[in-house]
Amino acid sequence: MNVFSDNWRAILTAFGITVEMTLIAGVIALVVGFLLAALRVSPIPLARGAAASYVRLIRNTPLLLIMLIFAFGLPELDFRPRFNLNKVFGVQDQSPLLNFDIFFLFATIALGMYTAAFVCEAVRSGVNSISIGQAEAARSIGMTFSQTVREVILPQAFRAVIPPLASIMIAMTKNSSLAAGVGVTEAAFLMRKLTNDNGDKVFLIFMGFAIGYIVLVAIISATASFLERKVGTA
Amino acid sequence: MAANVLFDAPGPNTRRRHLVYSVVFVVVILSALTWVGFKLKSAGQFEPRIFEDLFASNILKALFDGMLNTLKAAALAIVLSVVLGFLLAVGRLSDHRLVAVPCRWVIEFFRAVPLLLLIILIFGLLGGRGMETSTRGLISLVGGLMLYNGAVLAEVFRAGIGAVPKGQSEAAYAIGMRKTQVMNIVLVPQAVRIMLPTIISQCVVVLKDTSLGFIVAYGELLRETRLVAQFVNNNLWPYLLAALMYIVLNSIVSAVATYAQKRSAGRGSKSDTPAAVEGAGMETGRAGAAAV
Numbered sequence: 001m002n003v004f005s006d007n008w009r010a011i012l013t014a015f016g017i018t019v020e021m022t023l024i025a026g027v028i029a030l031v032v033g034f035l036l037a038a039l040r041v042s043p044i045p046l047a048r049g050a051a052a053s054y055v056r057l058i059r060n061t062p063l064l065l066i067m068l069i070f071a072f073g074l075p076e077l078d079f080r081p082r083f084n085l086n087k088v089f090g091v092q093d094q095s096p097l098l099n100f101d102i103f104f105l106f107a108t109i110a111l112g113m114y115t116a117a118f119v120c121e122a123v124r125s126g127v128n129s130i131s132i133g134q135a136e137a138a139r140s141i142g143m144t145f146s147q148t149v150r151e152v153i154l155p156q157a158f159r160a161v162i163p164p165l166a167s168i169m170i171a172m173t174k175n176s177s178l179a180a181g182v183g184v185t186e187a188a189f190l191m192r193k194l195t196n197d198n199g200d201k202v203f204l205i206f207m208g209f210a211i212g213y214i215v216l217v218a219i220i221s222a223t224a225s226f227l228e229r230k231v232g233t234a
Numbered sequence: 235m236a237a238n239v240l241f242d243a244p245g246p247n248t249r250r251r252h253l254v255y256s257v258v259f260v261v262v263i264l265s266a267l268t269w270v271g272f273k274l275k276s277a278g279q280f281e282p283r284i285f286e287d288l289f290a291s292n293i294l295k296a297l298f299d300g301m302l303n304t305l306k307a308a309a310l311a312i313v314l315s316v317v318l319g320f321l322l323a324v325g326r327l328s329d330h331r332l333v334a335v336p337c338r339w340v341i342e343f344f345r346a347v348p349l350l351l352l353i354i355l356i357f358g359l360l361g362g363r364g365m366e367t368s369t370r371g372l373i374s375l376v377g378g379l380m381l382y383n384g385a386v387l388a389e390v391f392r393a394g395i396g397a398v399p400k401g402q403s404e405a406a407y408a409i410g411m412r413k414t415q416v417m418n419i420v421l422v423p424q425a426v427r428i429m430l431p432t433i434i435s436q437c438v439v440v441l442k443d444t445s446l447g448f449i450v451a452y453g454e455l456l457r458e459t460r461l462v463a464q465f466v467n468n469n470l471w472p473y474l475l476a477a478l479m480y481i482v483l484n485s486i487v488s489a490v491a492t493y494a495q496k497r498s499a500g501r502g503s504k505s506d507t508p509a510a511v512e513g514a515g516m517e518t519g520r521a522g523a524a525a526v
Binding site: 059 | 277459
């Protein structure tokens with residue numbers, strides 16, 4: 001029988017979990033990444049150093065290891081959050097999409113915190129790409145540091161930063177597949193299960209899942225070019 | 235932009251204010267660390283028994299073997315992906331569209347697909363042949379890394395060739411060289427210097443990505459760490475130790491990359507070299523080539 005028509009529900013659910021992870025981790029990565037970038041250009045040496053060390057540590061550690069530390073290490077501290085929205089919404093037929101178990105939560109937080117380091121670097125080089133005269137002009141008409149950054153630098157940096165941020169978000173979508181390693185039942189996890197069960201259709205299954213990921217990547221690319229046009233004309 | 239354009243050199247008041255911020259910052263960090271420390275202590279994570287178990291010679295040897303396996307997989311993957319990347323880049327730059335277009339598709343496809351999917355694919359294709367588990371894991375890990383990083387490096391090579399000033403190839407054509415000669419004698423030697431730092435920093439990515447061997451049961455550092463964690467019955471310290479090992483390894487590779495960048499920028503003594511390096515990094519485009 002056809003692997004895809006037999007398992008379409010499971011496949012949709014698995015990609016749904018991938019999308020959930022990507023969205024939540026994306027928000028974490030952008031918020032934390034922008035905060036880190038703010039620390040990295042701030043006047044306080046200690047803040048600059050702290051942000052730089054965070055970026056350095058994270059960039060040199062494999063994501064899967066960070067996920068394992070979060071997923072297996074943190075529960076040792078009796079830190080076990082869990083959100084089962086099935087109960088909140090009173091869903092009878094328990095959907096895995098609404099059941100955020102600790103492995104999902106920790107893998108997602110790990111993915112977000114990991115990606116934040118790269119977002120920080122992209123934003124910082126975006127800030128660096130703004131011509132020096134812009135900051136000088138802002139400073140010379142008496143704007144403070146935070147005014148200069150908020151009113152002059154960031155609006156321009158935002159535009160320069162969209163393409164690199166898009167490639168970071170794309171890489172993050174692909175990296176969400178590593179959550180399979182800590183037992184999150186997302187797309188790569190299901191692909192491994194299906195290839196184990198159907199040894200003769202490995203390549204077919206791979207192509208199906210690859211196309212699924214390529215569609216997600218294409219959506220992010222399209223959103224980025226839309227944003228770029230939008231900010232570009234403003 | 236130098237950070238010091240954004241703000242004036244701090245005066246005495248500002249310095250005092252920054253000192254207050256710094257003290258608050260340190261206090262917050264220290265109290266967070268103390269809280270984590272108390273949590274760890276109450277969870278029994280500072281029992282001396284744990285460290286006696288963890289630093290036993292057989293455990294350290296297992297981790298060391300894991301590290302050697304990591305390095306082995308990384309070295310194989312880097313060499314193979316440089317070769318594949320070179321071939322793909324040559325194909326991509328070919329004047330024959332019949333060669334260039336398929337090469338471009340192959341590059342785009344392998345860059346867009348998650349590495350883990352490639353590894354699972356090869357692992358699945360190798361199944362049912364009675365192959366030894368560790369060999370099967372190694373081949374699927376190295377194969378996946380080769381396909382993915384080969385495609386990424388192909389774009390790096392292409393961008394590096396593109397970053398050589400146009401006048402170079404124009405001059406070479408003008409004195410009557412053929413395309414192969416222009417490539418081999420003029421463009422490639424200059425491009426290698428431009429892209430060497432990018433290639434070496436890609437090595438850090440490969441070294442980190444060997445951790446995916448975990449999922450196909452190849453005994454690299456992370457897999458061994460998991461086994462050690464189960465053996466000493468502790469889910470925290472073995473991972474932190476492994477993180478330290480990865481950080482040391484990668485810092486060494488990063489330091490080499492920085493050295494190569496300084497050297498290539500210094501030896502060129504052309505003002506455009508650093509910009510060209512930047513360009514080689516930027517032009518690799520958006521399809522997920524960021525070294526994340």
